[in-house]
Amino acid sequence: MTSTLTISDLTKRFGEVAALTGVSLTVAPGERVALLGHNGAGKSTLMKIILGLIPATSGRVTICDAAPGSAAARRAVAYLPENAAFHPALTGLEQLQHYLALRGEDRSQAMQLLEKVGLAQAARRRIGTYSKGMRQRVGLAQALIGHPRLLVLDEPTSGLDPISRREFYALLDDLAAQGASILLSSHALTEVEARTDRIVILSKGRMVAEGSLPDLRRRADLPVTLHVTARNGYARDLVRLLPGAILVDGALHLTCAQSTKLETLGRIAGFGDKVTDLEVLPPSLEDLYSHFSQGAAQ
Template sequence: MCLTLSHVTKRYDDHTVLDAVGFNVAAGERVALLGHNGAGKSTLMKIILGLIASDGGSISVLGTEPGSHDARTHTAYLPENASFHPALTGLEQLGYYLRLRGESPKQATFLLDRVGLGPAAKRRIGTYSKGMRQRVGLAQALIGQPKLLILDEPTSGLDPVSRREFYVILDELAAQGTAILLSSHALTEVEARTDRIVILSSGVMVANDTLANLRRRASLPIRLQISAQNGKADEVARKLSGQRSNGVMVDLVCNSQEKLARLGDISALGSLVDDVDVIPPSLEDIYSHFSKRGNA
């Protein structure tokens, strides 16, 4: 395992910020760390990075202690608001960081190209947008081919195209064996681009599983959206005891155990039905479900 946490606890005075949190991140795995503001995500990341100490439990970062030389050498971090010297160009700033890491500054051009900043490499960072500065931060995080990548709201300030390109880079890193721990409030983009979900609620880990397994455990309603033949929506709705939504659409709601039987009912209608979409609970639904359980 690249990252192993067991019963990690952190307290400030009489307030418990993290309460016996434990999970693993394997090589090549993309894990999303979710939670409301104040849930303990940033504190946990600081502990993993060795910036602050935990009050209990154990942590192994690439087989060593957080903050050790080996852990720092092979771990990269991208904060939510990356900050750089405004008078330096992107090329100069990245070259500086490469020299600090004992790497050739000639790699700066390649890294900036990889994050889509090649055309702006010789512009001063003071002229960059927030999204462009965030991409400089990602380029910096890629120095040295990290084995563990810690990302705190990494797509903040990025436009939709840049967000998609960002996740393509993460997919490539994971395919090469990099372990990725990513904190984000953008649940819709995380839903399709991570392997496992960890949810914190008031410092307590309330979920740690794949999205598919969390859906099964939550047992939230599934929506079946049926497209009926023209003029047949009322008949389809009546036969299925469904709700006509608009035009030719009919909506059904069922639980996961009923899904196959209800699909059979729909199939039995034959030519009355043009198509059917199965809409499972979204990650937002799952997150809300487990967060409420944690606060109960």
């Protein structure tokens, strides 16, 4: 499968400061990739190079086999910033019609785009009356003009309420299912954990980890957390049977290495009706992010 976005050994320097060093990455059609990193890790610089706003110092970037900033690349890529700003006096419909005209597209597509992002009922309201979530939807609607093959999203759910976030990611899922590639930057690790196919972690301009969530968990080899709920009267017995377990409000909390997880689960299963529930908590994306970022710093 031909990659929509290909980045090879990318380096960007600002004078003596290296903002990016040796970054290589591909994003396939229909793939959702999360770009994670602390402030100053190089995420914004990488996005600006992809969009053709600044040149790389060395390395190679192609978008659908075209150079960033070229006419072909600009047709293939769309961008949504963290804070999308629109004229407050225009209606959502008028704003989309304006962007369609700028792109040389048929203005009649405006309502269809607003329907796609769930704004059909507010299409004739002034944008000045829209909530933050609604403005982000307008931004996504304008990003979809021309059926882009790559969407670059910078903190797209910042400031959105939980329901709006869920609806936003559901829309991204639909776009990915239709073949669009998605590269998004986010600090909301919990939502990214469940809604992306692959994760890229940057630290001080270098890519310190890349892969699916299961891949990163295997590489990090962090402990697994187990929560064991004891039947009434058996909590103290289980504490003795599980060295290292901590009793909290009638439940036992313990950790074990990935390599001993199955053995530990087998032991707990052998306790029979002394146990009423068992919850296995693998390392979260936040745990993995901290692990790889701190490892890079050291």
